[in-house]
Amino acid sequence: MNHFRWTAAFLLSLSAIALARGDARAEAFLDARLGGAFTDDSRLEIVVSGVPASASIAFDDSFTAGLRGGYWLAPLPWFGIAFDVSYFSPDENALLAPLRIDVVPVSALFMVRVPLGKSRALPHGRIQPYAGVGPALFVTFAEENTTNFVAGSVDLGLDVRGGLNVQILSWLAVFAEYRFTHYEAGLDDDLFSVPVTFRTEIDTHHITGGVGFHF
Numbered sequence: 001m002n003h004f005r006w007t008a009a010f011l012l013s014l015s016a017i018a019l020a021r022g023d024a025r026a027e028a029f030l031d032a033r034l035g036g037a038f039t040d041d042s043r044l045e046i047v048v049s050g051v052p053a054s055a056s057i058a059f060d061d062s063f064t065a066g067l068r069g070g071y072w073l074a075p076l077p078w079f080g081i082a083f084d085v086s087y088f089s090p091d092e093n094a095l096l097a098p099l100r101i102d103v104v105p106v107s108a109l110f111m112v113r114v115p116l117g118k119s120r121a122l123p124h125g126r127i128q129p130y131a132g133v134g135p136a137l138f139v140t141f142a143e144e145n146t147t148n149f150v151a152g153s154v155d156l157g158l159d160v161r162g163g164l165n166v167q168i169l170s171w172l173a174v175f176a177e178y179r180f181t182h183y184e185a186g187l188d189d190d191l192f193s194v195p196v197t198f199r200t201e202i203d204t205h206h207i208t209g210g211v212g213f214h215f
Contacts, residue, residue: 026071026072026073027071027077027124027214027215028069028070028215029068029069029070029080029082029212029213029215030067030068030069031067031068031175031210031211031212031213032065032066032067032210032211033065033066033067033068033175033177033208033209033210034063034064034065034208034209035063035064035065035207036061036062036063036064036206036208037061037062037063037088037089037204037205037206038061038205038207039059039060039061039062039088039090039204039205040059040203040204040205041056041058041059042056042057042200042202043055043056043057043200044056044057044198044199044200045197045198045199045200046197046198047196047197047199048194048195048196049194049195057092057200058093059090059092059202060089060090060091062089062090062091063088063089064086064206064208065086065087066084066085066208067084068082068083068084069082069083069084070083070111072111072113077115078113078114078115079112080110080111080112081109081111082108082109082111082132083107083109084105084106084109084136084159085105085107086104086105086107087102087103087104088204088206089101089102089103090103090202090204098144099143100142100144100145101140101142102141102142103138103141103202104138104139105136105137105138105139105159105181106136106137106138107134107136107137107159108134108136109132109133109134109159110132110133110134111131111132112130112131113129113131113165114129114130115128116128116129121170122167125167126166126167127164127165127166127167128164128165128166128173129162129163129164129165130162130164130165131160131161131162131163132159132161132162133158133159135156135157135158135159136156136157136183137154137155137156137157138154138156138181138183138202139152139154140152140153140185140187142185142187149196150189151187151188151189151198152187153185153186153187153188155183155186156183157181157182157183157184158181158182158183159179159181160179161177161178161179161180161206162177162178163175163176163178164176164177165212167214171215172212172213172214173211173212173213173214174209174210174211175209175210175211176208177206177207177208177209177210178205178207179205179208180203180205180206181202181203181204181206182202183201183202184199184200184201185199185200185202186199
């Protein structure tokens with residue numbers, strides 16, 4: 001519960017900053033992206049009726065999609081805050097009971113950028129390398145049809161990313177981005193009236209591209 005309270009307080013603080021800085025000089029943005037998500041192999045820890053076991057697992061590659069919105073702050077135009085929601089599906093097919101896995105990360109990000117190629121029309125630069133980091137809540141849903149295993153969890157993790165933004169017009173941009181997400185999923189359910197817990201780290205590399213709108 002402490003993790004969730006800390007995250008809620010953090011999100012509320014960022015919202016207050018965004019509202020305080022949301023004047024006419026601030027640069028708001030909304031980005032949409034698509035790409036691929038590639039999750040590292042991991043170790044699955046299984047507890048059945050209190051008895052632990054473990055196994056190596058591999059995850060499928062997945063498409064990923066997401067939306068990010070935020071502000072580049074007026075007093076510090078190289079610094080911004082953003083909120084991001086996305087989706088990927090690192091299904092697991094190596095075990096006897098393959099899992100369908102859906103993940104929705106919701107992230108709060110600190111953002112920095114480097115303005116290159118400034119002009120009167122593009123005061124923040126035509127080329128903008130950028131980076132972002134922050135906490136994320138990972139909403140995970142897993143399902144296995146053979147055993148009727150169905151479980152969900154919400155876990156705190158990390159979101160780190162870097163990319164290159166190119167301003168085509170003052171209000172329109174395209175970008176390419178690398179993103180890394182990390183969290184530990186904990187899934188609990190009863191299989192044939194036996195309590196079962198699955199825990200595994202999910203480390204994922206996201207390669208995406210998209211379009212951004214600046215206001």
